[in-house]
Amino acid sequence: MKAARRSKLIYMVLVALVFSMFSSVASAAPQTLTILGAQGYQGQTDAYTEYSRDGGQTWNKAYLSGWHPWGFVEGTDSWLNCGPSGFECLYEEVLYRVRFNVPEGFTNPQMTFEVKADNYATIWLNGTHVTDIVGANRTESDAVINSALVTGMNEIRLSVRDEGGWAGLNYKITIHMDAPTPPVIIDDTDKIAPTATVSYSNTAPTNQGVVATITPSEPVTITNNGGSPSYTFTENGSFTFEFVDAAGNVGSAVATVSNIDKTAPTLTVRANTNTLFPPNHKLVDIRFSWNAQDNGAGIAGVKLISVTSNEPDNGLGDGDVAGDIQGADLGTADEVIQLRAERSGKGTGRVYTITYEATDLAGNSVTASTTVTVPHSAKK
Numbered sequence: 001m002k003a004a005r006r007s008k009l010i011y012m013v014l015v016a017l018v019f020s021m022f023s024s025v026a027s028a029a030p031q032t033l034t035i036l037g038a039q040g041y042q043g044q045t046d047a048y049t050e051y052s053r054d055g056g057q058t059w060n061k062a063y064l065s066g067w068h069p070w071g072f073v074e075g076t077d078s079w080l081n082c083g084p085s086g087f088e089c090l091y092e093e094v095l096y097r098v099r100f101n102v103p104e105g106f107t108n109p110q111m112t113f114e115v116k117a118d119n120y121a122t123i124w125l126n127g128t129h130v131t132d133i134v135g136a137n138r139t140e141s142d143a144v145i146n147s148a149l150v151t152g153m154n155e156i157r158l159s160v161r162d163e164g165g166w167a168g169l170n171y172k173i174t175i176h177m178d179a180p181t182p183p184v185i186i187d188d189t190d191k192i193a194p195t196a197t198v199s200y201s202n203t204a205p206t207n208q209g210v211v212a213t214i215t216p217s218e219p220v221t222i223t224n225n226g227g228s229p230s231y232t233f234t235e236n237g238s239f240t241f242e243f244v245d246a247a248g249n250v251g252s253a254v255a256t257v258s259n260i261d262k263t264a265p266t267l268t269v270r271a272n273t274n275t276l277f278p279p280n281h282k283l284v285d286i287r288f289s290w291n292a293q294d295n296g297a298g299i300a301g302v303k304l305i306s307v308t309s310n311e312p313d314n315g316l317g318d319g320d321v322a323g324d325i326q327g328a329d330l331g332t333a334d335e336v337i338q339l340r341a342e343r344s345g346k347g348t349g350r351v352y353t354i355t356y357e358a359t360d361l362a363g364n365s366v367t368a369s370t371t372v373t374v375p376h377s378a379k380k
Contacts, residue, residue, distance in 0.1 A: 028105060031182040035098055035173040036075045042066030043084040045218055048187050051082045052095045056157075060217065061192060062096060063088075065168055070135065073114045073172045081168035089167045096158045096169065099186040102151055106179035109146045117169040120161045126154055133169075149177075153186060194220050194243060194251035205297030205362040207262045209234050212255035220245050233257040261296035261362035269356050269370045276341040276374045281321050283338040286372055290356055297361035304334045305367065306355045311344050325352070343374040350374040 038046045045061035052059050064078040065086035072078070080096060082089045102109075113130060115121060121133040128148035160169050175183055194217050201211040213230040214222075220243040225231055231239045238256045245251070272287040292299045307328040324340040343350035355369040 027180045028107065028178045029180075031103075031106075031177050031179045033100060033175040033183040033185070034075070035100065035171075035175075035185060036073075037096075037098065037169075037171045037173075038062070038064045038076055038078045038080045040064045040078055042078065042086075046080060048185050049080055049096055049098050050192075051080070052097070053082060053089065053092065056095055056097075059097070059192065060195065065166075068116075068118065068166055068168075068170075070116055070118060070166075073116055073170050075172050076170045079116075079118075079166070079168045079170045086166050086168060090162055090164055092167070093159060093161045094167070096160060097155055098173070099153055099155045100175070100183050101153055101186055102149055102177070102183045103179045103181045104151050106149070106151065106177045106183075109149045109175065109177040111145050111149070111176075112174040114172040114174075115158065115169060116171070117158070117160050118166045119163045121169055122159045124157045124159075126150060130156075149175075193249045194218050194245040196220075196241065196243070196251065196253035198241075198253055198255045200255075200257065203259060205259050205261050205360070207260065207362045207364050210257045210260060212239065212257065214241050214243075214253050214255070216243060216251075218245055220251065231255060233260060235262075236260050259297075259362075261360065262364065263294075263296050264364040264366040265292055265294035265299055265358050265360045267292050267302070267356065267358040267366050267368035269354070269368045271354070271370050271372055274370070274372055276339065276372060277378060279341050279343050279374050281340060281342050283323075283326060283340050285336055286339050286354075287336050288354060288356070288370070289335065290358070290368070292358040294358075294360040294364075296364075300359045300361045302333055302356055302358045304328060304330055304332060304337075304354070305357045306330065306353075307337060307339075308353050310351045310353075311347060339372055341374055343376060345376075347376060349376040 037049045042064055044064045046064060049062040050059040051062045062080045063084045065081040065084055066078050068079040079086060082094055113123060115133045117133045123130040125145055125148045130145055156173065158169060196214040196216040199213050210233045211230050212233065222229060222241060222243045224242045236258050238254055241253045243251055268291045270289050276284055290302055292302050307325050309324060313322055313324050321340065324342055326338040328334060328337045339352050352372040353369050355367055357365055357367045359365040
């Protein structure tokens with residue numbers, strides 16, 4: 001009885017194994033995955049191709065750059081690049097990648113690569129070298145490539161090296177296999193946080209407000225700043241824009257301004273003499289100098305803005321001569337002015353006031369004056 005039971009048990013196990021094998025074979029079917037890079041309009045991002053400019057440390061969605069003089073691989077209608085114009089990443093080596101999942105129980109894999117690259121590209125599958133591309137090429141499947149496929153996630157990397165002009169690539173990768181379910185593209189680029197570049201209305205020294213504006217890497221909703229992509233700085237500092245893309249990924253961009261300067265410079269003005277005597281009606285060359293300093297943007301320039309007298313020019317008797325102020329070139333950095341040694345005999349002495357203005361590179365200004373006097377009489 002025991003022998004009979006043992007035989008029956010062995011029979012049942014064998015039947016189950018055979019059934020399992022036939023079920024597995026029956027469930028496997030020809031499967032195909034075609035990956036096209038890229039399809040869409042210039043300025044969009046590719047659904048699943050990413051690029052890296054730091055050797056694979058960070059990844060971003062690859063841009064569609066549109067037309068290219070080398071044409072397209074069949075099934076594509078754009079080129080991929082690290083920017084929307086097609087002229088980004090010139091003279092650089094940029095790494096692109098696409099990833100896909102292979103189901104358990106796959107057999108008979110066959111892969112075909114069709115790639116156009118400007119100018120050179122090297123392709124790997126899960127770290128296994130596939131081929132080198134010069135311009136355009138086609139690589140049929142072979143044992144080395146196919147044996148590199150694994151169950152679960154697989155990664156294809158394409159390293160593109162540019163020599164100028166257009167940069168980037170487009171491609172068509174076809175994967176055939178027998179498997180219970182089709183291989184599928186890993187579209188986890190939607191998990192990448194959106195980014196943004198920041199531009200400024202003015203990067204030169206200024207005493208006015210500076211407007212910072214962000215340009216996101218994809219359509220986003222700005223969740224602070226009243227939803228505005230622009231922020232006006234009235235003083236130096238930083239502001240963080242916060243935003244979210246259509247997939248719910250949160251990103252941010254920091255704008256920093258340090259070129260606002262609202263502090264006026266300092267100015268000291270000196271004359272080589274501050275007294276003209278005796279009052280002999282003669283013109284005297286007076287030389288002026290100054291010390292202008294600015295701790296912010298720096299001094300842009302110093303100019304003469306006015307030369308005045310507290311007494312009228314001529315008409316006071318005592319042998320007055322017209323033209324008491326001569327050679328004053330207003331609006332320039334005039335250093336030498338002629339002043340007449342003359343004063344009214346009825347007054348207490350003449351005072352010439354000479355005023356200069358210093359302006360810094362941010363547009364702030366300050367004035368400073370010095371005086372030259374013609375005493376009524378000599379001091380005793």
